[in-house]
Amino acid sequence: MDREKLLAAVKQQVTDHRYQHILGVMETSIQLARQYGANEKKAEIAAILHDYCKFWPEDKLRKIIKRTPQIPKDLLDYDKELWHAPVGAEVAKQELGIQDEKILNAIRYHTSGRERMKKLEKVVCLADYIEPNRIFPGVEELRELAKQDMDAALIKAFGNTITFLVNRGKKVYPLTVMARNSLLSEKNAIRRTD
Amino acid sequence: MDREKLLAAVKQQVTDHRYQHILGVMETSIQLARQYGANEKKAEIAAILHDYCKFWPEDKLRKIIKRTPQIPKDLLDYDKELWHAPVGAEVAKQELGIQDEKILNAIRYHTSGRERMKKLEKVVCLADYIEPNRIFPGVEELRELAKQDMDAALIKAFGNTITFLVNRGKKVYPLTVMARNSLLSEKNAIRRTD
Numbered sequence: 001m002d003r004e005k006l007l008a009a010v011k012q013q014v015t016d017h018r019y020q021h022i023l024g025v026m027e028t029s030i031q032l033a034r035q036y037g038a039n040e041k042k043a044e045i046a047a048i049l050h051d052y053c054k055f056w057p058e059d060k061l062r063k064i065i066k067r068t069p070q071i072p073k074d075l076l077d078y079d080k081e082l083w084h085a086p087v088g089a090e091v092a093k094q095e096l097g098i099q100d101e102k103i104l105n106a107i108r109y110h111t112s113g114r115e116r117m118k119k120l121e122k123v124v125c126l127a128d129y130i131e132p133n134r135i136f137p138g139v140e141e142l143r144e145l146a147k148q149d150m151d152a153a154l155i156k157a158f159g160n161t162i163t164f165l166v167n168r169g170k171k172v173y174p175l176t177v178m179a180r181n182s183l184l185s186e187k188n189a190i191r192r193t194d
Numbered sequence: 195m196d197r198e199k200l201l202a203a204v205k206q207q208v209t210d211h212r213y214q215h216i217l218g219v220m221e222t223s224i225q226l227a228r229q230y231g232a233n234e235k236k237a238e239i240a241a242i243l244h245d246y247c248k249f250w251p252e253d254k255l256r257k258i259i260k261r262t263p264q265i266p267k268d269l270l271d272y273d274k275e276l277w278h279a280p281v282g283a284e285v286a287k288q289e290l291g292i293q294d295e296k297i298l299n300a301i302r303y304h305t306s307g308r309e310r311m312k313k314l315e316k317v318v319c320l321a322d323y324i325e326p327n328r329i330f331p332g333v334e335e336l337r338e339l340a341k342q343d344m345d346a347a348l349i350k351a352f353g354n355t356i357t358f359l360v361n362r363g364k365k366v367y368p369l370t371v372m373a374r375n376s377l378l379s380e381k382n383a384i385r386r387t388d
Contacts, residue, residue: 077375077379155363159360159361159363162356162357162360162366163356163357163360163361166353166356166357166374167353167357169349169353169378170378171374171375171378171379172356172371172374172375174368174371174372174375177366177368177371178368180360180365180366181271181365181366181368184363184364184365185271185365
């Protein structure tokens with residue numbers, strides 16, 4: 001499917017407000033991919049599809065998580081906000097014919113992150129935080145940081161998510177902590193070889 | 195070894211300041227054990243020994259971690275502040291003759307916490323945060339909470355540790371996040387059956 005067909009397919013799945021967000025993530029992903037040397041076309045497709053299942057009913061998401069061997073079952077113990085990402089990757093593969101594993105992983109990990117994230121995964125994950133429609137305390141700082149250093153921006157973004165959840169008495173998905181730890185380790189390794 | 199011998203052994207391993215902290219953890223552990231129905235004698239022994247290796251040289255701690263199969267090696271990728279706890283449990287067993295697994299686990303997990311913590315582990319871990327010599331922002335709130343609800347106090351304490359590390363750009367040991375998640379899950383399970 002080409003870009004227009006994918007956009008039309010997504011438009012049917014989400015609210016108008018969310019569709020505007022998706023267009024923002026698409027534009028920002030293309031920019032970040034260009035700046036940091038990821039594949040722009042793949043970034044565009046992953047961004048278009050990243051929230052495909054955002055408004056699917058909880059029961060439907062739960063069923064797909066349960067029946068899909070690749071999706072870790074511990075997700076069901078955590079915030080439902082995390083569910084649409086791995087399910088979205090599964091649906092993109094099964095129903096929309098996306099076979100490229102890099103695109104699928106960028107969809108799959110766009111909310112949680114993971115250890116040793118690939119460049120395309122970082123691009124879509126960060127674009128999701130900073131696309132122009134996003135308004136939250138600290139978003140401008142993240143946008144500035146994203147222009148200088150994608151990893152530093154992601155470390156900050158994951159840190160914000162972690163403290164946000166802790167301050168609200170919510171559980172924190174361990175993979176997000178591990179994603180942030182992994183980025184910090186990479187940074188330290190780079191510093192040591194400087 | 196009885197209490198006096200253990201105290202004398204510990205006194206040789208730590209600074210005077212740290213020894214005062216250990217006495218504080220001992221008193222607070224006994225109080226918490228009494229209030230929440232853990233074994234007071236075991237709480238006392240675990241508290242006396244919890245910081246036995248606190249000032250051991252980094253190299254010595256690293257060697258013991260490397261040669262001890264039971265100690266997870268990923269600890270070496272995290273803050274050295276975490277190392278003395280599992281090493282302390284090993285030393286308590288090998289050199290001080292402590293065989294009781296409950297006591298050893300209370301020493302082992304007093305800094306990191308872990309999933310599904312036992313009562314004795316919670317007692318020593320929380321006492322370490324709130325003993326009378328501790329001074330940090332929010333410690334009074336923790337002390338008050340500890341009088342009402344040990345799990346709620348630990349959730350708060352782990353949350354403080356997590357946000358402290360995130361705000362300082364440090365890695366967060368995943369087990370601490372999992373300890374907090376586990377306590378939150380237990381609380382929700384209790385609420386659901388109320």
